[in-house]
Amino acid sequence: MDLGQISEYCYNLTNSYLEITNQSQVIADTQDAIRLTKRYFLQDIFPRWSPLSSEISFSYNGGKDCQVLLLLYLGCIWEFFLNSLQDTQYDRQYHKYPLRSLPTVFIDQEETFATMEDFVASTSERYCLSLYESLRGDGRKLSMPEAFELYLKSHSETKAIVIGIRYTDPYAADLKTIQPTDADWPDFLRLQPLLHWKLSNIWSFLLFSNEPICGIYGMGFTSVGSIKNTLPNPHLNVDRTGKPSLLFQWEIAHAFGKAEGQHDQVNVSKVSRKDLALLKGSNGKYLPGWYLTDDSLERAGRIKSC
Ligand code: FAD
Ligand code: MG
Ligand code: MG
Numbered sequence: 001m002d003l004g005q006i007s008e009y010c011y012n013l014t015n016s017y018l019e020i021t022n023q024s025q026v027i028a029d030t031q032d033a034i035r036l037t038k039r040y041f042l043q044d045i046f047p048r049w050s051p052l053s054s055e056i057s058f059s060y061n062g063g064k065d066c067q068v069l070l071l072l073y074l075g076c077i078w079e080f081f082l083n084s085l086q087d088t089q090y091d092r093q094y095h096k097y098p099l100r101s102l103p104t105v106f107i108d109q110e111e112t113f114a115t116m117e118d119f120v121a122s123t124s125e126r127y128c129l130s131l132y133e134s135l136r137g138d139g140r141k142l143s144m145p146e147a148f149e150l151y152l153k154s155h156s157e158t159k160a161i162v163i164g165i166r167y168t169d170p171y172a173a174d175l176k177t178i179q180p181t182d183a184d185w186p187d188f189l190r191l192q193p194l195l196h197w198k199l200s201n202i203w204s205f206l207l208f209s210n211e212p213i214c215g216i217y218g219m220g221f222t223s224v225g226s227i228k229n230t231l232p233n234p235h236l237n238v239d240r241t242g243k244p245s246l247l248f249q250w251e252i253a254h255a256f257g258k259a260e261g262q263h264d265q266v267n268v269s270k271v272s273r274k275d276l277a278l279l280k281g282s283n284g285k286y287l288p289g290w291y292l293t294d295d296s297l298e299r300a301g302r303i304k305s306c
Pocket of ligand 2: 169
């Protein structure tokens with residue numbers, strides 16, 4: 001699929017989720033969350049910075065939150081494109097989608113799981129991302145502000161960057177949908193239209209999407225940082241959970257475009273051998289990440305630095 005096709009696909013996926021009726025409270029809440037995110041993009045953001053130019057970039061690290069936001073963003077860009085055609089006299093078939101790839105930035109900040117790196121590469125192709133990966137400088141990994149400073153030097157047309165941060169993330173409780181960066185960061189606008197999403201909304205939409213999900217989540221991870229500070233979430237250890245209950249059975253069984261006979265399968269990416277070897281060391285077996293829906297426990301697999 002080219003960028004126009006995957007954008008149209010995400011538009012149809014989002015509409016399909018919004019059309020679900022008579023399902024769980026989680027689905028109804030997630031539909032509200034989607035409508036608000038769409039409003040932010042289509043009414044507040046796109047009239048100021050066109051997503052069809054290079055004024056907006058997307059910050060992407062393969063995590064579940066920015067993947068959900070990316071699916072919504074692509075769908076909204078398609079809707080914006082369709083709306084822009086209404087004002088012209090020519091038929092839609094005569095209009096080419098003006099973008100070939102989506103400006104995206106990935107900061108190679110810390111040593112991360114090979115599965116996650118593979119996932120960033122494979123989804124970059126799937127979603128037609130033009131992925132900028134930050135340079136490591138003189139053997140040293142750059143801090144996030146340093147890396148964005150360099151990015152802006154080579155992408156000076158960038159005015160704003162989309163971020164998949166949520167209110168429940170550390171230090172995020174007072175963030176705004178649109179706000180400038182802090183004084184110790186390079187100067188640009190932060191676009192944060194996912195702030196109001198809860199963990200259960202993320203899993204509900206992602207599992208329904210039937211898009212590939214990074215394999216590391218299938219191993220009991222719920223929030224992924226560096227190899228050195230991230231373990232599977234202890235609250236998903238099967239010795240601790242007892243009889244597991246899954247909130248998203250319906251989403252998995254009725255996932256978008258799912259082939260017959262695949263009803264219980266979740267579309268997770270392959271876990272790298274390196275990570276399988278690494279995980280042998282962690283005690284016990286874990287349920288997949290989507291069994292955890294308590295936002296306050298999302299980062300319980302992180303080892304705190306002293
Ligand atoms: P995560 O859930 O891991 O990340 C939240 C989101 O941040 C992701 O969905 C993704 O969109 C983005 N992101 C995280 N890691 C990466 C990465 N390695 N490469 C690319 N994108 C990534 N903090 C400040 O204090 N002041 C600022 O002005 C400020 N501006 C920022 C501008 C941008 C564009 C970004 C990406 C971050 C900025 N931050 C700023 C940091 C931000 O508030 C989070 O602390 C940071 O994104 C890490 O999030 P997390 O690991 O807690 O959560
Ligand atoms: Mg996150
Ligand atoms: Mg992070």
